[in-house]
Amino acid sequence: PIPGTVYHFLYLINYRPASNAVAELFNVYHESPQVLLISKGECIYDESHLGIQSAELEEQINRIEA
Numbered sequence: 001p002i003p004g005t006v007y008h009f010l011y012l013i014n015y016r017p018a019s020n021a022v023a024e025l026f027n028v029y030h031e032s033p034q035v036l037l038i039s040k041g042e043c044i045y046d047e048s049h050l051g052i053q054s055a056e057l058e059e060q061i062n063r064i065e066a
Contacts, residue, residue: 002061039064 012019023030026043037045
């Protein structure tokens with residue numbers, strides 16, 4: 001975990017309508033697994049499957065905090 005970062009997990013099997021709403025709200029194509037980085041109400045980074053890399057996500061988060 002990265003200090004100061006809030007994480008949410010969406011279990012889409014039981015909550016598919018919520019998953020669809022998130023995809024529409026942030027204008028992203030839904031994939032699973034997927035990570036979205038939301039800052040100030042906007043999706044500034046999204047990645048899925050083997051493209052998800054913790055170092056890349058941490059770098060993106062650090063850009064927000066800089």
